[in-house]
Amino acid sequence: MLLELHRITKHFGGIMAVKHVCFGVEEAKITALIGPNGAGKTTIFNLITGTYQPDEGEVLLEGKTITGMKPYKTAQAGVTRTFQNLQLFGSMTVLENVMTGAYLQGKKGFVKSFLSSPERSTEEKKIRAESLKLLEEVGLAESAGLPAAVLPFGQQRLLEIARALASQPKLILLDEPAAGLNAAESEILTEYLKKLRSQGMTMIMIEHDMETVMEAADEIVVLNFGEVITQGTPAEIQAHPEVIKAYLGEDEQIA
Ligand SMILES: Nc1ncnc2c1ncn2[C@@H]1O[C@H](COP(=O)(O)OP(=O)(O)OP(=O)(O)O)[C@@H](O)[C@H]1O
Ligand SMILES: [Mg+2]
Known part of the structure; x- marks a missing residue:
């Protein structure tokens, strides 16, 4: 078990x-x-x-x-989860929401990567690529750059699952x-x-x-x-x- x-x-x-x-x-x-x-x-x-x-x-x-x-x-x-009442970051992009899944679940460097030149961080690039792949799997890759709040409700639910998966639970x-x-x-x-x-x-x-x-x-x-x-x-x-x-x-x- x-x-x-x-x-x-x-x-x-x-x-x-x-x-x-x-x-x-x-x-x-x-x-x-x-x-x-x-x-x-x-x-x-x-x-x-x-x-x-x-x-x-x-x-x-x-x-x-x-x-x-x-x-x-x-x-x-x-162990990761999704919520009965969605808890996405509405003003962040769809991609960023998935990326926070990887960072917030304890992968190191959350604060550091956001404060110091994120684009140059290898870790960030890797997380970005993995997050995009997850978005492709749930059919949301084309919405990656949109604020999460503008997605239809059904897609927000899929986005929450993608974010949960980003931590590789x-x-x-x-x-x-x-x-x-x-x-x-x-x-x-x-x-x-x-x-x-x-x-x-x-x-x-x-x-x-x-x-x-x-x-x-x-x-x-x-x-x-x-x-x-x-x-x-x-x-x-x-x-x-x-x-x-x-x-x-x-x-x-x-x-
Ligand atoms: N933080 C809390 N403080 C006080 N009571 C709570 C708290 N959380 C849950 N309860 C109570 O515990 C019981 C179980 O609630 P729970 O939310 O686990 O039910 P549920 O099976 O998820 O229901 P639903 O299908 O409506 O989501 C309910 O009586 C609820 O009011
Ligand atoms: Mg419940």
Whole structure:
């Protein structure tokens, strides 16, 4: 297992947001984390990245604990993420946004390269070339020089994934990557995630869009009220009575 969560628990005041959550994430697989609004999905991402510290439990990356590490440390260890609400630098160019992914995730020389003649820095040139290649892969190379804010929403989501990849992570956490995308854009996204998987990338994807989940996921972990209610392949999950109950019992139905 690339990542293991052992009985992770987190409460906020009286709310048990995540309770005794255990699951493992296999290398070069897409693991989907699903469940109704407020089930604790984003909190689990925040516990993996170190944005929040768990009350109990342990997070292991390649068998070594990353519990309690600060976000920049987990990033250096190889965990990167995208956000439910996009967090791009709107006034920076599309290319610069991808480049910050490489710099901010702990590659040395962030401040130095920006203060001292960046064009002459070999490191910067390398990062620029790698970032452009990532933009080509998501079909955004022609927009490299535009401010990120002018991209259509679907392209901004792809840009965030490209930025996450720029740090050459071991694991990417995707928080609702298909939210706000139309059917055609979701399809492009799904194909891209599958391509990344075939190249060996490991992903955890929080997603409400069941079509995307069933199409892309190898393994699905279902949460409700902070607890894992079941886990299995898409076929197993679709047939599971607890899952049907958790979803159809909600006022707000998923998908
Ligand atoms: N920083 C926080 N302070 C207080 N409560 C929080 C905080 N973060 C999350 N919560 C609460 O924890 C619970 C789980 O929230 P979380 O954001 O993890 O849910 P989610 O499964 O990602 O939901 P959604 O599908 O709506 O994004 C909710 O009750 C939420 O209000
Ligand atoms: Mg969430």
